[in-house]
Amino acid sequence: MKVGGLLPGASAILTGRLLTVSALPTVACLFFVLTLVWAGAPGALRFKEAWETVAGLGPGEVFVVFLGALLVALVGHPLQLPLVRLFEGYWPExxxxxxxxxxxxxxxxxxxxxxxxxxxxxxxxxxxxxxxxxxxxxxxxxxxxxxxTRLGNVLAAMDSRAGQRYGLDAVVVWPRIFPLASDRVRAVVMDRRDQLDGSVRWSAALLLTSVVAAGLLWDSGWWRALALVPLAGARLAYLAAVHAALAYAESVDTVFDLHRFDLLAAMHLPLPDDHRAEVVANRRLSAFWLNVPVLQDGYLHTEPGLPLVAPAPQQPSAPPSGGAPAGE
Structure with a gap:
């Protein structure tokens, strides 16, 4: 039976980020716990009974289970950022x-x-x-x-060093530069961010599943070892999150490399003549966005589509072709 047949519009809802980050881990872990319960936990496990229970589920019962998992995923989806911060090591006092x-x-x-x-x-x-x-x-x-934590250090390194060589404060600049990125670059960044968030969600869900399974299997003899299965999965998912964070940090660096001048153009600021001038201007701009009372030297307004490059001063003694184009 198709998911869309159980829940009208579910095929449209369960797409993209919600599906990969929230719904899949929730459904998989809930099914693992329900399988243990259907097999007889707490107590001796008989997986034949679990199979018979699953085979006997009607469409209405499948709908209720699926809807419950979907509601848990929807409620937990806005908590993704706090969850990542928890895995980074931002803990209470x-x-x-x-x-x-x-x-x-x-x-x-x-x-x-x-x-x-x-x-x-x-x-x-x-x-x-x-x-x-x-x-x-x-x-x-x-x-x-x-x-x-390892994940926290990878992301802290990204926050402190992305854009650093250009004089940009990544944390304050990122919400302003990312919308200016090209569609291809944004797609790469969003895909890698989804991989990071999905791996963290899998790790958290599997860790919680391991705790629940340990409680259910406490009086089940050797079956208690089954609680180690989601625990091992949580560890693998965390390692995957660390590698996903490294890839995400690389894509963030790429945004600063390719689109930092688009940021100046969007702010109607002239492009710098060299790297030293770029660093000075970007530090002033970052401080300005941090509400430091820094005055910009001046704005440059042009027709749409024209580069925002400050005109080079005229040098009467030099031939017209003797100087390099402005901005190079």
Whole structure:
């Protein structure tokens, strides 16, 4: 029986982000728990009875189970951001000791900060040190921003370093630059974000399922080992979330690389002449968005479709073709 036949319009609702991030983990974990109950938990398990129960379900009963899972997914969907923050290691004050232990462990995993200046003048050593430096920077932020979890450190490194080489504060600039990205770039960013959120949701749902299963199977003898199945799945999903976060951070970097000048154009600000001027202008702009009283030098308004490049000053002594185009 098709889902659309059970719930009118469900095929339109269960598409995209809601399906992959919320609905699938909820339905799968709910089915796992119900299977244990139908098999006789708590108590000795008889999976033949579970199969007979599933085979005997009518369309109305299937509809109720599906609707219940969908409602749980819909209610939990707005909580996705707090859930990710929890997995990043932003915990309440009463967990401060646990947070400190997590930071100490992450500091050990990071190891000593790679110092490229101390690398011997050897091609192999330089290449190895460069790779170690690159991996360390994409996986760990500066020591003062270290989080107690691997996922938190990858995302903290992204927040602190994306756009940094251009003088842009990623956290304050991101809501303004992302809408300016091209459709292809935005599709990549959104897809990788969905992978990150989906992996976190799977990990949380499987972890909760493991706890519920352990309670149901407490008096079921060796069947208690079944509670380890969702626990192992939660661990794998968390590792997948870390890798998805690395890919997401790469796509965020790409947005800053390709569309930072579109941001200036949207703000009707002139394009800088060189990288140094770009960094200075972007720092002022980031401070302005942080409500720091910084005045911009001036706006530049042009016809739609024309580049917002400040005209180069006239040099009478130089030939017309002697200078480089403005903005290069």
């Amino acid at each position: 009463r967990a401060a000791r646990l947070e400190g232990l997590g930071r100490a462990r992450q500091r050990r995993l990071r190891g000593p900060v790679v110092d490229l200046a101390a690398v011997p003048d050897d091609a192999a050593a330089v290449r190895a040190a460069g790779q170690a430096w690159f991996e360390q920077r994409r996986r760990f932020p500066d020591d003062g921003l270290l989080r107690p």
